[in-house]
Amino acid sequence: MPLLEVRDLKTYFFTLAGVVKAVDGVSFTLDHGEVLGLAGESGSGKSTIAYSIMNLVPPPGKIVSGSIILDGVDVAKLSESELRSKIRWRKVSMVFQGAMNALTPVYTIGYQIAEPLIQHLGMTKREAMERAAELLEMVGLHRSMLNRYPHELSGGQKQRVVIAMALALEPPLVIADEPTTALDVVVQAQILNLLKKLKREKNMSIILISHDLSVIAELADKVGIMYAGKLVEIGTAEQIFNNPQHPYTRLLLKSIPRLRGPVxxxxxIPGTPPDLRRPPPGCRFYPRCPMRMDVCNEEEPPIIEVEKGHYVACWLHAKR
Amino acid sequence: MERAVEAGRELLGPDEILRVEDLRVWFPLRRGIIDIITGKPRRYVRAVDGISFTVKKKEVFCLVGESGCGKTTTGKAIIRLVPIVGGHIYFRPNRSVLEDLWGHGAEVLEGGVVDIAALPETAIKPLRRSVQMIYQDPYGSLNPRFTIEQTLEEPLIIHGLGFTREERVELVARILEAVRLVPPEDFMGRYPHQLSGGQRQRVAIARAMILNPELVVADEPVSMLDVSIRAEILELLMDLRERLGVSYIFITHDLAVARYICDRIAVMYLGKIVELGDARRVIEHPYHPYTQALIAAIPEPDPENRKKMRNIRIKGEVPSAVNIPPGCRFHPRCVAFDEKRSELEAYCPRREPPFEEVEKGHYVSCWLYSR
Structure with a gap:
């Protein structure tokens, strides 16, 4: 049984200007110890998927339909108190985008890491602080950091603290939403090395969300490409990077400046993503697609398995 | 590196447009009452701490480095947005701007060159016609209450270009076409919030270009944009260089972007240039341990990468620009120094390394190469 199974997830935002279909029928599975990279442009719905799995979609957003089976439990159907006691921290935790601002400035680092341990595991303060020190060492920080305040730390150190917090209860799934976006390249590489090490040692599953396919390639076993609320292609990292099938994925890969090899x-990709209040009737990439056909504007493309474990939603591969 | 004045050479070569010499930008820190009473000296953030380089005509010159290395401050110094503590910025504007600068009290040096660092306040406005800036954030750099037409007309009014409104509208339409916001009539009446990020950045580029500047400082112009449209903006910048003959100082943290568009690269660390040379050469064959670490850290879209750890040969964190380490400012983080400690002990921690040419046009400031 996979650790996580997301089936036909729809998360909409009910704004005054209309219903924004941020995530519109997304399905995927994730196994134990596997890293899924979700890539896509801003506004493609990748963060909304993360918030949906935590069942933390901020209003006016709502999970409209679909199921999110995490370790045998449908997260979408649980009450807030059940989510708090059984799911968040224990089963899934999140490293938020802009971790610099995810720490409260008025408590010490030690207290912030210890708090979920006291709340969830009923540890005493002393025990929790000892465990917090271990967690800090696991992410490569000195235990003396326990008594520091966030403003005394650099951006990379804060990011490590936030990762340590996410690991506090050793959940089987960690969602990392743009964990390195605001960091310098050297620090980014250090954080990615840390995540690689933790994945290997703890056999953790990770959902890594990033707009940067290069960052995804550093970690992900499986890659999903999001476009305008849809998962347009998903497969193993080798399939997506070496044999992309969707025109969007292909263009996205060709738009990345590379440091080595020929220039x-x-x-x-000319144009802009569609307004998700009024998405195009057929394929959402139709207006920008260089390979478009008439059918693309009429009907949504079905999801086709082009090779084992490699799925594409594109009329080029579907037989009508 | 090149000391123009002493050698009695021209301040600027015929193919050069800008020469920065030993530029220093320091920001004073506030002193507490106790510091003042006890007479402690004022302390400074040494954001830019003595850098020199030249920019050739129609060149794309890149300043690369991590946040806090002083690359943006250097750009701002060149358009005189920050107070300059020392050094020179020699620049040769076109005839009409030069006359205007002279009329506003600027000292004109040999060969029609002015020192931007020494311009009086009154001469800064005419300077802006020749040197412009494009900012990183197209969401913050456009006035939300101005239509696109007003945004682009404003510099014309300020600098007295285009005598009638019709003439100015014509110029605005022409620049909108140049940045491929067509048809221009569709865009003139719009407000920034009605445009996408890429379109806003085009407006910001149009605003910088409408005065026909000779040098444009582009500060991370694509880093806020989605990857899928970055190449479009870069292509536009290169196209404008061909058509308008403008030179760029391109500031970026992304060496991969630099490789695609830059002619030469200067890598900065803590207020100094540590390596300078031909863009592709610096990336393919970096000399300085810092440049090497920076390049080794950059991820690439290759799924093989996930199977191995990245070997990043750099220790610790960037020190504060207030307490700059003595000697080579990189030595506390330098792995090469640790490995050859006995040999280098007398150099790296004690004396600043000279900026020396290691191969033609490729300069490095590191004791590994100049003992």
Missing amino acids: DKLEY
């Missing part, structure tokens, strides 16, 4: 002309 080819960079591609770009």
Whole structure:
């Protein structure tokens, strides 16, 4: 049984200007010890998927339909108190985007890491602090950091603290939402090394969300490409990077400037993603797609398995 | 590196547009009452601490480095947005701007060159016609209450270009076409919030270009944009260079972007240039241990990467620009120094390394190469 199974998830935002279909029928599974990378442009719904799995979608957003089976439990159907006692921290935790601001400035680092241990495991303060010190050492920080305040730490150190917090109850699934976006490259590489090490040692499952396919390639076994609320392609990292099938994935990969190899002309994707209050009737990539056909504007493409474990939602692969 | 004045050479070569010489930008820290009473000296954030480079005509010159290395401050110093403590910024504007600068009290040096660092306040406005800046954040750099037409007309009014409104509208339409916001009439009446991020950045580029500047400082112009449209903006910048003959100082933290568009790269660390040379050469064959670490840290879209740890040869964190380490400012983080400690002990922690040419046009400031 997979650790996580998301089936036909729809999360909409009910704004005054209309219903924004941020995530619109997304399905995937994740096994134990596997890293799924979710890539896509801003507004493609990748963070909304993360918030949905935590069942933490901020209003006016709501999970409209679909199921999120995590370790045999449908997270979408649980009450707030059940989520707090059984799911968050214990089963799934999140490293939020902009971790610099995810720490409260008025408590010490030690107290912030210890708090979930006291709340969830009923540890005494002394025990929890000792455990917090171990967690800090696990993410490569000195235990003297326990008594520091967030403002005394650098951005990379704060990011390590936030990762330590996410690991506090050793949940089987950690969601990392743009964990390195605000960091310098050297610090980014250090954090990615840390995540690699933790994955190996703890056999953790990770959902890594990033707009940067290079960062995804550093960690992900499986890659999903989001576009305008839909998962347009998903497969193993090798399948997506070496044999992309969706025109969007192909263009996205060609738009990345590379540091090694020949300097080819960079591609770009003309136009902008659609307004998710009124998405195009057929394929959502239709207006920007260089390979578009008439059918693409009429009907949504079905999801086709092009090779084992490699799924694409594109009419080029579907037989009508 | 090149000391123009002493050698009695020209301040600027015929193919050069800008020469920065020993530029220093320090920001004073506030002193507490006790510091003042006890007579403690004032302390400074040494954001830019003595850097020199030249920019050739129609060149894309890149300043690369991590946050806090002083690359943006250098850009701002060149357009005189920050107070300059020392050094020179020699620049050769076109004839009409030069006359205007002279009329506003600027000292004109040999060969029609002015020192931007020494311009009186009154001469800064005419300077802006020649040197412009594009900012990182197209969401913050446009006035939300101005239509696109008003945003682009404003510099024309300020600098007295285009005598009638019709003339100015014509110029605005022409620059909108140049940045491919077509048809221009569709965009003139819009407000920034009605545009996408890429379109806003085009407006910001148009605003910088409408005065026909000779040098544009582009500060991370694509880092806030989605990857899928970055190449489009970079292509536009290169196209404008061809058409308008403008030179760029391109500031970025992303060496991969630099590789695609820059002619030469200067890598900065803690207020100094540590390595300078041809862009591709610096990336393929870096000399300085810091440049090497920076390049080794950059991820690439290759799924093989997940199977191995990245070897990043750098220790600790960037020190504060207030307490800059003595000697080579990189030595406390330098793995090469640790490995050859006995040999280098007399150099790295004691004396600043000279900025020396290691191969033609490729300069490095590191004791590994100059003992």
